[in-house]
Amino acid sequence: MNHNHNHNPQSSDGKHDDDAALSDFLASLMDYTPTIPDELVEHYLAKSGFQCPDVRLIRLVAVATQKFVADVASDALQHCKARQAAVVKDKRDKQQKDKRLVLTMDDLSKSLREYGVNVKHQEYFAESPSTGMDPASRDE
Amino acid sequence: MNKPKKSKRKSNTLQVESTKATSTPGDFSFSITKVAVSQICKSVGFRRSQVSALETLTLVATKYLEALGKSAASFANAAGGRTQSNLFDLTNALHDLSFQTGFLGASTLYDSSCCLLKSSLLEDLSGFVSSTVEIPFAKPIERSSEGYREEVKASSSSSPGELQRGCHVPEWLPGFPDLGSNEECNKKRVNGEELWENSSSVLGCQTQSNGFEVKTKGKLAKKRTRVKFRINGGVKREHLNRYRGNVCFNSSNDEDAEAESEKPVKSKEAQNQILVYKRRKLKNV
Numbered sequence: 001m002n003h004n005h006n007h008n009p010q011s012s013d014g015k016h017d018d019d020a021a022l023s024d025f026l027a028s029l030m031d032y033t034p035t036i037p038d039e040l041v042e043h044y045l046a047k048s049g050f051q052c053p054d055v056r057l058i059r060l061v062a063v064a065t066q067k068f069v070a071d072v073a074s075d076a077l078q079h080c081k082a083r084q085a086a087v088v089k090d091k092r093d094k095q096q097k098d099k100r101l102v103l104t105m106d107d108l109s110k111s112l113r114e115y116g117v118n119v120k121h122q123e124y125f126a127e128s129p130s131t132g133m134d135p136a137s138r139d140e
Numbered sequence: 141m142n143k144p145k146k147s148k149r150k151s152n153t154l155q156v157e158s159t160k161a162t163s164t165p166g167d168f169s170f171s172i173t174k175v176a177v178s179q180i181c182k183s184v185g186f187r188r189s190q191v192s193a194l195e196t197l198t199l200v201a202t203k204y205l206e207a208l209g210k211s212a213a214s215f216a217n218a219a220g221g222r223t224q225s226n227l228f229d230l231t232n233a234l235h236d237l238s239f240q241t242g243f244l245g246a247s248t249l250y251d252s253s254c255c256l257l258k259s260s261l262l263e264d265l266s267g268f269v270s271s272t273v274e275i276p277f278a279k280p281i282e283r284s285s286e287g288y289r290e291e292v293k294a295s296s297s298s299s300p301g302e303l304q305r306g307c308h309v310p311e312w313l314p315g316f317p318d319l320g321s322n323e324e325c326n327k328k329r330v331n332g333e334e335l336w337e338n339s340s341s342v343l344g345c346q347t348q349s350n351g352f353e354v355k356t357k358g359k360l361a362k363k364r365t366r367v368k369f370r371i372n373g374g375v376k377r378e379h380l381n382r383y384r385g386n387v388c389f390n391s392s393n394d395e396d397a398e399a400e401s402e403k404p405v406k407s408k409e410a411q412n413q414i415l416v417y418k419r420r421k422l423k424n425v
Contacts, residue, residue, distance in 0.1 A: 035179050037176065044202060069197065
């Protein structure tokens with residue numbers, strides 16, 4: 001980690017190290033390209049009244065959002081894996097391995113609940129004509 | 141034939157069953173976010189996604205972005221009326237949004253010894269940046285605001301007001317009105333409306349040639365009649381009546397006071413005469 005690298009236990013001036021770590025981090029944001037593009041972040045920030053000429057802060061917002069989404073998604077992935085681990089083994093083998101990892105509304109609502117967002121799966125609306133079919137047979 | 145196409149698509153983004161045609165700008169930004177969110181989901185390890193789940197996550201991500209911006213802007217506004225947010229506001233906003241999940245040092249957040257920049261959230265973010273692989277957005281986005289600005293400049297380049305505007309005026313504001321249009325205002329209108337500076341209330345106190353320069357030096361040009369105000373005696377009478385209750389004035393004295401309050405006070409001399417009269421009366425009693 002960047003922070004641990006800079007932290008020198010022998011130096012008495014710990015505050016200075018923290019500042020250096022922070023400024024290093026902010027400087028590293030200049031080179032880092034977040035997945036959420038700057039233009040998009042600027043658009044949404046301008047919509048909500050946020051004004052800042054500094055690109056690094058906009059990148060910081062982008063990184064924070066990216067981290068949030070990644071956290072939610074990885075939680076949902078864990079839920080998904082845990083759900084599939086509970087299924088009996090011979091049933092599991094029938095499904096192809098790479099098709100198992102599907103982001104579903106159930107997992108997403110479970111993981112979002114931990115972040116304070118209460119989402120409920122819509123129950124009676126089909127999102128596409130093939131929704132009710134078995135996922136393995138859907139592609140054919 | 142379909143197979144190579146599909147694999148190509150997979151390498152770029154998550155597979156999503158249907159894509160809608162986008163028309164409004166809200167839909168446009170939403171669909172761009174959807175691509176970014178699906179890229180993140182793919183990097184986490186998902187292979188496929190339900191449409192509704194992906195749209196929900198995208199919506200939550202946009203709400204998160206907006207909440208972050210709003211919170212930071214309001215922190216900046218509250219911290220002394222700044223319009224531009226800085227790192228401190230953003231850190232505060234991040235703290236506010238992370239209280240739900242909790243973070244290191246949340247309990248000592250408002251201690252005086254706690255430094256905002258030592259926040260564990262910022263450390264987490266720097267750890268995230270250094271640990272995750274950069275996944276740039278699938279396609280470069282043309283900056284929509286640039287085209288807009290060019291358009292604005294092109295449309296208002298003819299007006300001299302555009303050149304005169306200072307740096308304090310934000311770019312998104314429209315240009316100042318054309319000076320040439322001022323002459324159009326000077327023509328007489330159908331309803332007899334006039335510019336304020338040409339109206340009769342202003343013309344009296346300004347010189348004709350020099351526009352706004354006023355030469356009267358604090359004095360009004362016109363002489364005006366004096367205006368006097370007299371407060372009606374009702375208040376005074378009530379006061380005196382209350383006084384009577386406490387001190388027990390003579391009834392005759394009180395009548396005098398009432399009569400006095402009804403009459404307007406003419407001059408100082410008259411008032412003095414009344415006072416002398418009163419004193420005499422009191423001595424007699």
